[in-house]
Ligand SMILES: CC(=O)N[C@H]1[C@@H](OP(=O)(O)OP(=O)(O)OC[C@H]2O[C@@H](n3ccc(=O)[nH]c3=O)[C@H](O)[C@@H]2O)O[C@H](CO)[C@@H](O)[C@@H]1O
């Protein structure tokens with residue numbers, strides 16, 4: 001696959017678009033197949049780089065993988081090659097994506113040992129793993145870190161349930177600790193647990209495999225350990241970050257778009273956050289219909305002060321959609337303060353939007369004020385480099401709305417999380433090609 005997109009912007013798009021299966025759910029669910037020697041069949045797996053890399057890693061662990069059809073796979077981890085976890089290859093491959101971190105919990109629970117190179121993922125600021133290891137240590141594991149090799153090790157003769165108060169509601173951290181605790185002895189309670197839909201999906205799947213987890217959807221999970229888990233089937237939710245991105249795309253390009261099968265009940269505050277920017281959207285059955293809008297006007301707070309959109313752990317607004325909100329705000333009527341609280345390097349891509357003519361003041365690494373142009377002056381096409389997965393998609397949306405030609409380089413970052421994005425955008429009328 002080549003490394004850039006060429007886009008001719010300024011066209012209205014129209015039609016239907018179906019979101020892919022959720023990337024971040026897939027990364028959790030795929031790691032969970034390591035918890036049983038039985039078959040686990042998973043549907044709606046997105047065909048994206050990060051997920052395919054994790055499937056390859058599972059194969060390297062000698063997990064049997066059968067592709068039944070598009071997005072439909074069966075996994076069987078009955079003869080796991082545990083030695084691979086200490087190999088040079090795993091040190092290299094495990095470091096390529098963030099999701100590999102969730103191999104730790106299942107391995108520790110099933111084999112009493114686990115190792116991990118510092119995982120990859122977006123370079124969006126510091127991404128510490130302390131919460132993960134705090135949880136494992138509280139369950140009885142010994143932890144060490146080889147600074148020179150940036151390699152984490154865990155060992156446990158047995159894991160014992162406990163009350164664990166997490167210092168932060170880490171998404172992958174909670175998933176990891178849950179996957180260790182399901183096979184621990186006795187009762188574990190995890191307080192300040194992350195509770196986003198993908199984690200709920202993981203817990204529900206584990207329960208279908210024979211685990212005993214209650215409190216799903218809340219920030220207090222109670223897990224009664226069991227001796228063994230068995231096989232199951234699971235279907236991934238649609239990707240909420242993609243859904244939010246298509247809402248933003250429709251608004252920026254004044255397009256009439258229907259987003260199909262969005263699982264509305266799991267979208268939390270996402271639809272209303274876009275509505276606060278003045279974007280009209282309608283729930284139609286389980287679809288979202290966005291009419292073509294000539295402009296959209298940002299709401300103010302009740303006291304008349306400027307709207308702030310900030311991220312927070314679920315059920316707050318996901319940090320993964322703030323780049324999209326920011327780009328959409330550039331063409332709104334009114335001003336918005338974007339406050340990215342979790343990550344410190346996720347807003348730097350605004351310099352590219354400023355090059356395109358957007359009115360943005362980067363106040364500090366966490367905050368940017370956007371003064372919307374009310375669709376009166378379009379952005380100008382330019383050449384840019386995608387710095388991270390979500391900023392990459394935000395720039396793509398900017399380019400689709402902009403006048404003239406844009407080139408986005410380093411699109412591996414976009415392919416990491418969005419399936420066949422160019423083809424799907426062409427299907428609704430976008431002028432985009434891979435070069
Ligand atoms: C593979 C995967 O699923 N990646 C997602 C996962 O990453 P990941 O699980 O790595 O992110 P965490 O939830 O651990 O935390 C993200 C960042 O927010 C900070 N933090 C977290 C919780 C909190 O209450 N306060 C706080 O400041 C952390 O220190 C960290 O810097 O969740 C992130 C937060 O939704 C998303 O951006 C990532 O797309």
Ligand SMILES: C=C(OP(=O)(O)O)C(=O)O
Pocket residue numbers: 023024050097098099120121122124320389390417
């Ligand atoms: C930050 C993200 O991904 P990762 O955690 O895989 O780097 C993301 O999905 O927005």
